[in-house]
Amino acid sequence: AQAAKNVGLKPLVIDIFVDRDTQQYAEAFKQVSSLSEQQLVPVVDYFIQRYGVRHFIYGSGFEYYPESLRYLDNKLIVLGNSIDTFLRLQDKSDFFSSLDKLSIPYPEVCFVPPNNQAVWLVKPMQGQGGLGIQRYNPKHQADTPVYWQKFQAGTQHSVLFLADGKNAQVIGFNTQWTIDLGEGQEFIFSGIISSCDLLDEHKERITDWLDELVCEFRLKGINSLDFIQADEMVFVLEINPRPSASMQLYDADLIIWHIKASQGQLTDYALSNKGYTGYQIVYAQQDVMISEAFKWPDGCMDLPEFGVTCRTGQPVCSIIAHQKQAHLVINELQIKQLNLIKGFNTHGI
Known part of the structure; x- marks a missing residue:
């Protein structure tokens, strides 16, 4: 809401938490108990009737409610990735198969319980912010759809970028870290900084990957790619196909850039960040x-x-x-x- 307000837009916000910042910067807001379609329908109808809203930008949380995105897409014009792109990236088999096709490395994955002695993580098929990721224990049975990925030690990074469906434009490379909150929540997103010790050759390689991934998935707007650096190797983890927390690291009108890129306008922008x-x-x-x-x-x-x-x-x-x-x-x-x-x-x- 703040990013939109700062560039002269009038954001209408639907949120589960509705913190004080949201209340301050939103033109109007509605609190919901979940992002289910049942919760969204009356709120969206109200905003359309009251404000004549035509467009929407989605954030985190729809990983668990894809049907809600379908509903929004039928009512409004999405500014960002299409719903089909979002769903493709949630299909982990499709995603990692695409990485194989593009020869982009990633930590080994499997879709049946592994039977070797390596250290594996069990990850939810639909997740965000590290929720639900834990070390694999054969004695524990998952009650939601999961996949398994071999644990890869290294430094956690992300790259924030814009896309117009054909090309990528890097905004910045970042370093991020997690926190162990116990009870199977060992890899929860905790923080991020606009600093990255990657070699230039690694950054160039990742930038090339982004161009390929943008074409493969028809990415649009602001996205971020999570990856791990281990010595001379870089391993891709996932793409977050929506505005992310790392937007706040950069002193720029990124929400405007997001909208323009979503509409196919990708030009060179100069970031004013110092430090x-x-x-x-x-x-x-x-x-x-x-x-x-x-x-x-x-x-x-x-x-x-x-x-x-x-x-x-x-x-x-x-x-x-x-x-x-x-x-x-x-x-x-x-x-x-x-x-x-x-x-x-x-x-x-």
Whole structure:
């Protein structure tokens, strides 16, 4: 909502959480308990009748509700990847077969339980942000569709890029990290920084892959590609076919670029970034209620309402930092998180 508001748009937001930031920047908002079609229909109908809205941009969460995207696509014009593209990328067999066809490396996958002694991860067929990814234990039975991928040690990265269905334009290479929240949630997305120690030859190779992937999947708008660097090798993990958290790392009108790229207009843009920006999610280490006495420090985003109780392991807010050097960004994020946790312990439950 903030990105759209900053460039003069009037965003109408449908969200599960509706944090204080969303309420501040949205022209109007509606809170839903899920992204199911049943929940969306009355809200979308209201926005169409009240505001005459014609277009929509989707974010995370529709991995679990593809039928809702079909409904939205029948009612409005999508700005971003088509629903067919989204569904193809959710079809892991199709995705990895396409990587094979393009000779793009990735950690080995299988669609039946592995029977060797290697370290494997079990991953949900539909997932986001690392939810549901855990180390494979043959004794544990999955209750939702999953696949298995061989664990690959290395540094986690992503590349944010624009696409017009034929070509890719890199916005930036990033480094990201995860947090272990326990109980099978060992690889939850935690933060990202607009710094990446990849060799130029690796960046060029990945950029070539992006051009091939854009053509293969007809990607449009803003996307991000997650990958792992291990010594001299780079392994692709997945494509996120929608605006992602890494958008916030770049000082540019990316939402406008997203719209134009979705409509086939991909031109050279100059980013004005100087230095590095980092973004991190702060998770509750224990149940904490946000009291009205709590004062949010500068650099905090996605703020919950006062009186809300954030349960252990749930996201409380996000923090952002910008410095001339990457290590100073990491230091600032760590300090901000520690101070927040101290504040929660003082003013919370």
